[in-house]
Amino acid sequence: MKNEHGHFLKGEKVVLAGDIGGTKTHLGLYAIDAGGPRTLEVVTYPSRDVAGLEEMIRDILARRETTIVAACFGIACPVVGGACRPTNLNWSVSEDRLRRIFGWRQVEILNDLATTAIAAPRLASNVLTTLNPGQPQNGGNMALVAPGTGLGQALLLPELKGYRPVASEGGHADFAPNNTAELELWRFLHQRFGHVSVERVLSGQGLVNIFDWLCSSAGQAPSPAVRRAMATEDPAAVITRHAMDGDDSLCSDALQRFCRIFGAVAGNLALTGMATGGVYLGGGIPPKILPALKKAAFMEGFIAKGRFHDFMTAIPVQVIREDRAALMGAAQRAYELAT
Template identity: 40%
Template structure:
């Protein structure tokens, strides 16, 4: 039996799997509010007590960098150590993975209904695969085929410098530089970045903010869900334009990633945000920005581009990797 987990700052999804051929049907699974627990060990012990299943290995996708078998989750005071967890939990084999590496390991397991195709391209067998995932932050990873299977490699490319493509994005960069000495793609292309885009558009004076929207935004610290809802459900112009700007910037950064790793096997857009406003990815602005790479645009036009719709890709990726331990 294998215990796998998708560990995030807000919630943690744990599941037990019996074989690598049954990753869509875990023996048991449960989601926990992460902040209520002092550590991952405390949460796992509670889970295992409830399910009464003996596991002999575990693999956890963690929202943070992994160094020498140790990890600290972004936005949580948890510090994890593979060796210490093995002793504490009595599980012989434990592996900590970067959460984007876990997501990447799940990509080869996706089925046709799990993805939305933005560009069919011509996928090359064994070609490198890029994963770009805007969630709370902007995660990136890539898969390289070693001759027998794909191996995931993490990246912190979401923290690379934001590069404007047009005059308005130049104005956005100037606006952001007044707030921060360093402006990364994550600052303008993620859950934490959406409010920055909204604030910039509001500063231009070109968009009105309805009173009811102002009231809702004033009541919460996290504006992202309200901005997305304002666009998707209420068609508020400033909210729609915020998401359109986000989509174009994401297209540009996905193209950057495709160039850097030559992802002829495909580019997969993950994270929780894109499926929530999928229709805005189909108007051409995403692919226009993706292909805006000068003479390299023709090469990129042959690269497949997909949006991941399957919500548990990181969990099954962690499980798949765990079975190789």
């Protein structure tokens, strides 16, 4: 409730949500409406410039006079027993510590793929792009595969009031080559890293690793234009740009192979989780390579499961183009805790 000056009155009950990454953290305050959480304010912080999550929480709470009745945070790292150490950040987070410092009764820490998974079935159609319409089964399991800085995977299992997210560290599972060329890629990466996880080929750095292998196998250095751009820009972004522009054959080949592996990995998770309700592609990369994903390579990799070809063809596949899906999922979960 606001007073006559438009300020929120002390004691207004809201929920707090967060999406914590190694580079940026988004925190949001949400009103508790009958239909779900309603955004009041979202603030973005540079994660590496603060001492911990508590510092950012104090800042956003100082902006409004509110009473936090529940909080949920999605964090890009494994969460065990309500505690974690965010990847690439020199601080830790725990539910017990947040309860103790802020006096909250309802607080939950989840993997960021779990919060994205919570949001996925609730996203509006205008922030989704369909790669395969399929034949979705009502009440079927769903899956989420999200390549970005790393690779996240999650399942969504139906329950009485919607879906329960099941986070995983499947990005660190073994990369399984599907043809002779991918076997050579595996050998190249095995010599470089030892263990070759899926994340080594399906992430921003994974695209660079595929490009490096192609340069090595072709016995040639990157083109002068690509080499100059890589000296000052993110190499994955350079490869993507030249591939999308169609002006560098090695970049184009790297992105096409990336898309086929992406399809195969998404198909593997769909099979493992019996995701007859559909597969969502999240993370930072898919929206940036949509034209490439719409070509044949992705779906070829997705449905190439031998005797299960027809089964895979019936599974819907959609790309999430909402960059705050993880925050929206955390807000939804905080709302559920509050109500």
